[in-house]
Amino acid sequence: MAAPVKFVCLDQFPPDMHPLQAVVRKLQLTEIFSNSTGTSCALLLSCQETQTSTKSAVLVCAHITAEEFPDCTVHSNTSTLAVYVSKAFLSHYNFQEETPGIARILQPLPLDKIVIGARTKQSFRWASSEEFSSFLLVLASCPGQTVLVRRGDTLILPHHPLLGDNATLVRQYLSDLVVLDCTPLTHGMITVNTTVVVSDCRDLLHGHGALDSADSSVTLRPSSVSLFVSDFAHYANNLGPASSFLSNRLLFSSGFTEVLQALECRLDVQVTCDNAKLCKLANFGRKIGKNAEVDMDSSIFVSKTLLLKLGLFNGEWVMAALGKVKRCSGPEGAQSPPDNECGAKAMTKTKGDSHLAKIVAFIKSSDMDVSDNAGFISPVLWFNLSNGEGTPVGSKSLKIKRWNKAPLQPGHKLSASICCSAAPPYAKELHIDAVMSPDYDSHGPFDNILFKHFSTPRLVQQGSILGIPTQGHLDFLENSSDEITRWPVLYFKVKQVSGFSEDEAEVGSYLADTDHTSLYMRGSTNSLAPCSISEAGSSFWMSLLPPGLSDIVEKLVSIIQPHVTERCVNLRRACSVLLMGADGCGKVTAIKAVCRRLHLHLLKVNCVTLCGDTAAACESKMKAAFHRAELHHPCVLLLRNLQLLGQRRDSTETDSRVASALCQLIADAHSSVILVGCVRAQRDLSSDVMPAFVHQVVMESPTEEQRKAMLASLSQDLPLGKDVNLAKIAKQTAGFILGDFCALLTGAGKAAHQRLLKSYYPHGASAQEEEDLCVFGVTIMGVDFTTALEALQEARSQAIGAPKIPSVKWQDVGGLQQVKKEILDTIQLPLEHPELLSLGLRRSGLLLYGPPGTGKTLLAKAVATECSLTFLSVKGPELINMYVGQSEENIREVFCKARTASPCIIFFDELDSLAPNRGRSGDSGGVMDRVVSQLLAELDGLHSSSDVFVIGATNRPDLLDQSLLRPGRFDKLVYVGINEDKESQLQVLKAILRKFKVDPSVSLSEIVERCPLQLTGADLYALCSDAMMSAVKRRILHITEGLESEDATLTLCANDFNRALDILQPSVSEEELHKYKLIEQKLTAK
Known part of the structure; x- marks a missing residue:
């Protein structure tokens, strides 16, 4: 149940309570919330009209008191809960007095662990003392007491004599304690079972002040310097005999003002498209300006430190300029039809070079990632300052000059400076x-x-x-x-x-x-428009340069920008771009970022909606879409799923009439319309439509660094646990694209939610309890990412055969020490010491040959795991296709996937079936010869990719095409034979039984002594498997007879191994083993 609430600020807040706590009257609280008991409660406060779990809602500890406050009669409305707070509370949580809101009582959930950081040496000693620990234990054990903490906030505790007699010093210590971490929630309650860790982190939290903006009753730090009078004004006050020399009217017409007018400075500004950030800056500016309204589109936001460096006043009007911007006819010229040429003449913007703007100061808080050396402006102000120039990604320098040209009105009240008195006149029309x-x-x-x-x-x-x-x-x-x-x-x-x-x-x-102003609407016009900042959400989706997509965005900007800024003869035709990439790779996101950069409108059309029953209907719909784009020029017409346009239902071919009409529409399109078509791959689009697009851009899968940047940006608003390693996740997600990362983060959030539901509500939770859990902040831990990643990788591997990192350790591979060494020298050396291979001498191909069952595939998987490489396993027969050219295409796709998922190992199993000797295959079409040639071409191209390795495995190396074995391809041949000595067989047996439960009386050495010498690893695994089957049968018999319970652990005993040894037969005969040794001698002699 939620109730309306109003905040009432008390001039004298109760000294025994923390300033960031609240007070409610017991009589009013029990009338509204009948379930309220105890001396304190957890209140969820929000200024929104609906109770949500967003950042606008704040969970606070409210003390319940029976005392009457002096002004409680003013707030006697029983339906509206009066919450009495301090000035520090309003400032800290960004609330306004008398602001209506919503309140709801929650049952707080206990925390397992909290980490408290001390910003000073004294506060660290105090928090580490026995007195502080005893007080926390007593407070947490008191019935009815609620001790709430929040990650990233100050430790909020009421004052008590147990903490010390000096209340002022105790408050100082408390203000220096910050909650660094809470598990498993971001909000929660301290109980007697909560582990409390105190850390000395003065360097980490340098400059972090949760209550720096509070009043002096909360902190003992010195008050901030006045933001309203600059040093220049103080010095100028001493120039004359009057008490306020700058208030002298005679000075306004003197030459001294011309000196002030001529002074200018440089200011670096950043254009921010983050609406939440701009609103926060505006709110800070409103506080400093005594609740004066702030127009974000005409304000330059600077920090208090930067304001003092500039020597300006808060709220002062300045003249800002970028200098002369040489452009063609620009947005206005975009309205002209193509036959109205402007030639090569450029128009230099003279009027409007400078633009009036107001300086608005803000106090930098701990949760704001802003610089003290740069100002911030909205996209609208940048657009007006630059006359529609593209939005910069980094900082841009502005020329700032004091402005005081406004005529003085009769009776105008002067301030201490003429610059504060100046203001633009009001418009009449x-x-x-x-x-x-x-x-x-x-x-x-x-x-x-x-x-x-x-x-x-x-x-x-x-x-x-x-x-x-x-x-x-x-x-x-x-x-x-x-x-x-x-x-x-x-x-x-x-x-x-x-x-x-x-x-x-x-x-x-x-x-x-x-x-003062009469407003007239004249009609409509075509023009560029700055990017919209009304949308909420992660900054990734509103970024001018989305992390991980920056290269493709810059490439698209370089293609499109000349068509937006130039109106020359050579650019009379509309710009057309074909954007190719997998579904979910971020094609639309990249186009949106380009539109924000270049101030273009975006018209998205899904080509599914353009399809009709006949070619004529499809053509009519296409014309309507292009006509709409022309009406809203300059704009980008984004055609999604272009391959579906005009596609016949009974085949994959495109209707020739539809293709011809589309090409003609693109050729006749308005020059201010940018045409972008989106397809998955080039082969999906008809060859008749392809020439209509002048530019073709392919979006590849992101690299490891790009994946890390994507993850960091997409998860910046998520409550991640301290054990989450984004770099490790980026390495494990080789081949993932933007859509996969969104699914991964969603899956991790669901996994975390399910984990906490099982922990806090083992018998099931109601809908209200699940909502309350979200309010307390579900922390996503590393185990949640692991769960989501396993499910996602399994789904992707089954769908498209995506590569993944196996989980095979060296402990799973017994013996073969010399083989391991040779493999690691070939693969691990280039990865760990790339400087040693700067001369280009490297080996990227490795061929494992030997009898079947000796562990060739297991070795390749273990190498991929130990070296943290992606593993792409390919069976030779899987790539052979009956259609002409498809087998070669399959090989190209395998190597393309490997480059995308690099560093990667491609493992070709049964290589002899894929690359036999050319000229001897016997197929009429010569398919195998072309497959071998394609494989050789791809192997030769690996020298440009230093982190893609190829491992082949075969039982018949004598059947391979000899060109595969030359240096530069499979130039490292490693014989993987059987373990002929007993010591090696014992190591293999121990590796296999590592995950088995073996009776301590079993002697593995005795079992190995009874084994034949020519056993392979697969034979020993069969031995253990037969022993396990024997143990299962014995277990079933004992359970049936009642000798064992079903819960007992299954253990292998000596009799199980004896039965398995009795039926063991080697898979490789001595004759076959002799043939393999001859092949080894032949290949070694080369």
């Missing part, structure tokens, strides 16, 4: 056009949203773009074809703006609001 976009109807109902947007003064300038989020306005709710609900951003272009007097025209920038 504002004329705007709606920018046409596929995301919304440009003729939609804009009155309400425009009125709400301009209820706060907004900076406008002729030619600038306005971005208005539609969050919460149901008229613009969009249900996309991907079944994802989105709130689009509306874009408007300022066509004309005028002030109340002619003197204000020199300013160029105005403030527009509902009180």
Whole structure:
């Protein structure tokens, strides 16, 4: 049950409570929540209209008191719970006083372990003392007491005499203690069974202050320097006899202001598309500015440290510029038809070189990964500053100049500095056009949203773009074809703006609001538009350069950008790109990032919707899609599943009429429309359509570093455990693509949820209990990733034969010490010491030959495991296909998979069936000869890939084509024979029985003495298997007779081995063994 709540800030918070705790009145709490008992409870507080488990909800410890507060009569509404908090609480959790919210009582779950970090030496000694341990034990054992902790937050404990008599010093120590880790949840309750670890981490937490922004009652740190008056203003105050020299009106018309005007500085700024980050910066700016509204699209956010370095005021208007930007006709030129050429002439932007912006300061908190040396701006402000230049990925330098040209109004109140007094004039009239976009109807109902947007003064300038989020306005709710609900951003272009007097025209920038400005909607226009930042979620999906896809995004930008920024004769034809890659590799994500970089609209069309019963119907639908793209130019028309377009139902061929119509539409497309077609592979697309695309881009599987970057970005908002090693996971996920990583993280989250449900609710949990578990924060541990990875790899291996890392150790391979050494010298040496092979001398091919059953396949798997290599096992007959050219294609795909999953071992079993002597195969089509030639070509190409190795295994090396055995291919021949000495046989037997339960009275040496000499590893495994079968039969007989229980452990005894020895027959005869030795001598002599 949830109830409405209001926060009430107390001037004098109870001294025996922590400032980050809350207080509720018992009488009101019992009326709303009848199940509330004890002296404290866990309250889930949220400012959202619905109770959710997102980051906006905060779990706090609320003390229940019967005392009456002086202002409790004001909050006498019994239906709304009054939560009494301190100023530090509101600041720390980013709440506002009197803000309505939702509250719900939760039953906290116990924690197994917490790790507390001390930021100072004194606090570490205090937290390690017996007094602190005793207090925690007493507090956790008290009935009705709730001690909540949260990972990354300050340790919140009430004050008690057991902690010391000096309350101020105790609070100082507590503020220096930070909860580094909690298991198995991110939130939870300390109990008497919770393990508490105290760590001295002064270096790790340097500068980390959970309560740095709180008031002086919480921390003893010195107060921050004033953010409102710069050092320059202090010095200038001493220049004149008056108490405030800068307030002298005569100074406004003197030459001193011209000196101030001429001063400029350089400021590095970063464009952030993270909406949550911008909102957080705006909230901090609102706090510092005494709740003044912050317009994110006209603000430059700087840290307090950077503000003081610049010598600027918080809230000061400055003139920002990038310098002269040479561009062609740009967004406006995109409206022109193709026959209106602009030639090679470039237009230098003169008016609008500089743009007015407000400096907004923020206090850097511990959870904000921001730099003190750079400012932050929104994509809209960057677009207006640069006149539509592509969004930069890194930092860009701006020229910042003080601005004080605004005319003084009569009765205008002056501040200590003219720079704080200056403000843009209000606009009398504002004329705007709606920018046409596929995301919304440009003729939609804009009155309400425009009125709400301009209820706060907004900076406008002729030619600038306005971005208005539609969050919460149901008229613009969009249900996309991907079944994802989105709130689009509306874009408007300022066509004309005028002030109340002619003197204000020199300013160029105005403030527009509902009180002073008349707004006129003129119609719609085509224009570039900055990227939308209204969507929530991981920063990976809103990144300008998604990790792991950066190379492909940069390549696409280099292809498309000339068609967006240039309008020259040579670029009259529309840009067309064919993007090829597996399903789920990130093709759409890469295109979205390109659109954000280049300010292009995106129109996605699934070609399934363009298919019709006839070619004429399909052609009509295609024309409609291209016409819609032309209406919203400049835009990217993304054609997904292009291979399905015009495909006949009875065959895989494409209708010639549909293919011809598509090629003609691409050739006649508007030059401001970028055409991108998506297919899985080039062979999926008809050869008639392929020439229509000028550029062809292939998306390969990500490398290990790219996989690690993807995992880090996708999981940055997930509560990962400290034992999660993303580098190790990236190495284990060879061949994975973006969709696989999304499935992996989803599976790991489900595994963690199921693990905690079994731990906390062994008899089953209700829907409410499962929701509460999510509120407490499900921590994803390494074991959850292992579970999800095993399930995912098994599914992928069965579906496409994807390579994977086996789990065979050297302990599983008995004997063969010389063979192991030779294999490791060939494979492990290039991996561990690549500098030793800088001359290009390397061996990538290894041929294992010998009698069957000697462990050739087991050796290859063990090498892959011990060297952390991906293992791709291929049976020779599996690659042979009856269709012409398909066998060669299968071989190419095997080596392509290996390069994708590198470092990798390709293991060819039964190589003699795949590569026999050419000219002797006897097949009429010469299939085997072509297969051998293709295999030789792929082996020769391995020298360019230093981390792909090939191991072949065969029982008949004399049947192999001799060209395979020359240096540079299978140039290392290793004979894997039988273990003829008893010591080697004993090692093999021990390796096989390593996972068996053997009776201690069994002597393995005696068993080996009774074995024949020509036993292979497979023969010894058969011996153990027969012994196990004998033990199972004995066990069944004893259970039937009642001599043993079903729960007893199955143990191998000597009689089981004796029965197995009686029926043991060697699989390799002495004659066959002699033939193999002759082959070894022949190959060794070469």
